[in-house]
Amino acid sequence: MSAAITVEDVSKRFRIYKERNQSLKASLMRGRRAKYDEFWALRDVGFEIPEGSTFGLIGENGSGKSTLLKCLARILVPDQGRITVDGSIAALLELGSGFHPELTGRENVYLNGSILGLGKREIDAKFDEIVDFAGIGQFIDQPVKNYSSGMYVRLGFSVAINVDPEILLVDEVLAVGDAAFQAKCMERFADFRAAGKTVVIVSHAMGTMRTLCDQVAWLDHGRLVRAGRASELVDDYVDETHAGPAQPTQAREHGRHGSGEAVVEKVELVDASGTPVTTVRTGDAVALRVHWRAHERVARPVFGLALETLDGTYVWAYHSRDGGLDVDAIEGAGTVDCAIPSLPLQAGTFDVVASVNDWTTQHTYDHRRQVARFDVEAGTPRESGGIVAMNAAWAPITGEQR
Ligand SMILES: Nc1ncnc2c1ncn2[C@@H]1O[C@H](COP(=O)(O)OP(=O)(O)OP(=O)(O)O)[C@@H](O)[C@H]1O
Numbered sequence: 001m002s003a004a005i006t007v008e009d010v011s012k013r014f015r016i017y018k019e020r021n022q023s024l025k026a027s028l029m030r031g032r033r034a035k036y037d038e039f040w041a042l043r044d045v046g047f048e049i050p051e052g053s054t055f056g057l058i059g060e061n062g063s064g065k066s067t068l069l070k071c072l073a074r075i076l077v078p079d080q081g082r083i084t085v086d087g088s089i090a091a092l093l094e095l096g097s098g099f100h101p102e103l104t105g106r107e108n109v110y111l112n113g114s115i116l117g118l119g120k121r122e123i124d125a126k127f128d129e130i131v132d133f134a135g136i137g138q139f140i141d142q143p144v145k146n147y148s149s150g151m152y153v154r155l156g157f158s159v160a161i162n163v164d165p166e167i168l169l170v171d172e173v174l175a176v177g178d179a180a181f182q183a184k185c186m187e188r189f190a191d192f193r194a195a196g197k198t199v200v201i202v203s204h205a206m207g208t209m210r211t212l213c214d215q216v217a218w219l220d221h222g223r224l225v226r227a228g229r230a231s232e233l234v235d236d237y238v239d240e241t242h243a244g245p246a247q248p249t250q251a252r253e254h255g256r257h258g259s260g261e262a263v264v265e266k267v268e269l270v271d272a273s274g275t276p277v278t279t280v281r282t283g284d285a286v287a288l289r290v291h292w293r294a295h296e297r298v299a300r301p302v303f304g305l306a307l308e309t310l311d312g313t314y315v316w317a318y319h320s321r322d323g324g325l326d327v328d329a330i331e332g333a334g335t336v337d338c339a340i341p342s343l344p345l346q347a348g349t350f351d352v353v354a355s356v357n358d359w360t361t362q363h364t365y366d367h368r369r370q371v372a373r374f375d376v377e378a379g380t381p382r383e384s385g386g387i388v389a390m391n392a393a394w395a396p397i398t399g400e401q402r
Pocket residue numbers: 014015016039041059060061062063064065066067068
């Protein structure tokens with residue numbers, strides 16, 4: 001298979017100027033050069049992106065993913081090494097990059113389209129589809145500075161995908177936009193792949209990267225750790241960084257305690273169809289499924305579930321006695337589900353705590369922290385930040401309006 005993109009020993013250096021507050025004039029007057037530190041955002045990175053593949057870049061914050069994507073898009077020029085691209089490129093890099101805030105959506109579509117190599121006629125022909133796909137409606141004639149971040153991304157993505165490039169570069173846009181738009185993007189990626197085109201995508205959503213990508217390159221502090229099959233590398237990356245597993249994590253067992261007559265074997269997060277998942281969206285119908293085992297007859301057990309954020313913030317707890325579940329006794333093995341009709345968590349990674357206790361909840365048979373971990377991606381409702389999604393609503397303003 002031939003390569004759509006070849007990256008050979010690419011290094012990119014940034015200069016970080018020390019005397020930040022000094023005016024240009026002041027430093028010129030003093031007749032000396034500004035002091036700076038050199039910083040290598042990419043160091044000797046090399047790999048090939050096969051034509052027709054979906055290729056991911058993974059790595060922690062600041063590892064160089066966006067810098068590399070900008071080099072591929074020729075927005076940045078590497079200081080060393082070489083990038084060979086075979087095919088036309090459209091890139092959707094940062095939120096609203098390539099959009100002019102004062103211009104309307106319509107004007108920006110034409111501006112952006114022409115930057116991506118389309119003539120006016122071609123854009124005319126695609127215009128309705130672009131607006132339709134973005135779901136912008138009458139806002140298309142408003143200046144984009146009035147757009148929400150979701151609208152920005154939707155329009156940018158829509159232009160990039162509708163100019164029909166041979167290679168599409170996408171940085172973190174899937175984290176923005178609601179579930180419906182994300183689903184549409186996934187469909188377009190699938191069409192793209194079916195048409196034999198190449199997609200290079202950056203995302204922190206490891207579940208998505210694992211299923212979407214054929215291969216990934218893993219960057220760490222600007223260096224390539226490895227490039228290879230997505231399923232293997234994503235799992236290795238998750239294991240190493242605890243970024244949120246592609247498989248439910250078990251046996252990270254600090255903090256397990258209990259007398260052991262009944263135990264929590266594992267906990268799964270399952271979707272509406274009962275399939276175990278590790279990535280869900282705000283608003284999804286899910287359930288936490290506790291797999292229990294009782295080595296002897298245990299009367300009136302109480303199952304406990306709780307959620308914590310990665311920094312240990314206690315988010316929620318609910319035990320089955322408070323939930324009205326009175327089980328006569330358990331023996332052998334089985335499962336019990338705690339249903340969550342509409343997941344009220346914003347995007348983030350969450351650890352599950354699970355326990356089996358006696359009816360008084362004073363005696364613990366088994367208590368496990370970090371028995372499972374899952375990622376929440378933005379869905380509906382989409383609120384601006386924090387842990388919980390409250391399905392809140394802004395009411396019309398009162399008072400003087402100017
Ligand atoms: N223009 C710039 N000038 C100086 N340093 C920069 C510049 N752009 C990026 N960097 C630095 O280069 C490093 C790599 O940044 P980059 O944005 O590529 O990381 P990233 O992997 O995309 O991170 P994230 O996951 O947070 O998006 C970071 O330390 C960043 O601060």
